[in-house]
Amino acid sequence: MMRPTGRAVRVTVFIGENDTWHHKPLYTEIVHRAHAAGLAGASVFRGIEGFGASSLIHTSRLLSLSEDLPVAIVMVDTEERVRAFLPQLDELVTEALVILDDCEVIRYIGRDPGSGETDAKGKKAL
Template identity: 65%
Template sequence: MRPAGRALRLTVFLGESDRWHHRPLSTEIVHRAHAAGLAGATVFRGTEGYGASSVVHTARLLSLSEDLPVTVVIVDAEERVRAFLPALGEVAGERLVTLEPVEVPRLGQSGPAAPEDGA
């Protein structure tokens, strides 16, 4: 179910080479989020970035990296996201995780008609 109104965005910053039991860590996080019944999760692959190691990873041809930045973004009601944190902690370890409050508007819903000009 898609949240509406106030929600919480969970972002996990990873490297493409991060693994959990021989599969991509991002895949493990998405599957755990799905099993936890969260509204949705999306994995974004970056083209360039650096983290705590200060090593720049890039997709530019001359310096092709095998460890590009990856983020997993999950948005759901605050209590559901916070309940997911222990499961995330089991696999994410010391990686950077952020929580940000967000507003999820209801778009495409029929509401009261707008007043007409001159009425």
Template identity: 75%
Template sequence: MRLHGPALRLTVMVGESDRWHHKPLYTEVVHRAHRAGLAGATVLRGIEGFGASSRIHTTRLLSLSEDLPVVVVIVDTADRVRAFLPELEELVDEGLVTLEECEVVRYAGREPEQHVAPDEEHR
């Protein structure tokens, strides 16, 4: 997939304990983005934060939280990201979903690794 120039960044902020059919919500968002053919998705785990409930969640030892902030970031063309938004309507009950215009400067994956037979390694 080629991605360069104007794009849209979709950010989904939810809690680590949020679930969709007994699995983490962020996992479902990533898998649906993958099935939708989006360019990529990254999940980031926060160490501290609060949202609409105004309850602070933190990793600090004395107030260890089981519901840390989790952010899913997806970047693709505006049309592809906007086409994905109905999926989030179904999934995200609590949290924050934002869109920001951005510019993709570089989007490149790793080259597929070539398998070398064990007996060819030392030739």
């Protein structure tokens, strides 16, 4: 499977951690559909505090009653693949903020330290 390097589009979806799709977390469904669609990557980040359209502040502080913390799902791929995936997001989300950003992908690839490979200056890889 080819992975993008260079120009790409990042999709960020902001939802609440208590949002569900057929009795399971919505973020799980989004990640699994992104994987099935062949997107290059998706990650879920749980916020410690935030607010959205409701203007209600959700926080993880001990004395707070709020448990519906903010969640961000971040996905990256080519613009063509991302735009093809958007109808699935339309199906899944009823209340969310979805942001599309142009970005540049820089891919770091690990090397086997025992391979003896050297860099452009003749230094061995760590």
